[in-house]
Amino acid sequence: MRELKVLTGQRVVVVSDGASVRGILESATRSFVTIVDGEDVDRPEPLPIVGAVLIPAQRIHYVQAVM
DSSP states (O other), rough: OGGGGGGGGEEEEEEETEEEEEEEEEOOOOEEEEEEEEEOOOOSSEEEOSOOEEEEEGEEEEEOOOO
8 A cells, every 4th residue: 555655635536345435545554544534425425424434455446546
């Protein structure tokens, strides 16, 4: 996940097992990616997520930067 550190502070979409989250990448480590100001985008209307989301790195399929 070292490659994701360049995206810290940027809006991203993280697709993982069971969830797709759009938000600001707060941090990325070998174990977890942390997203803040997130939205669940698996629904027709994005659902805001209160607080931070910790996504296990091993469950991530891909990360897309949203400009």
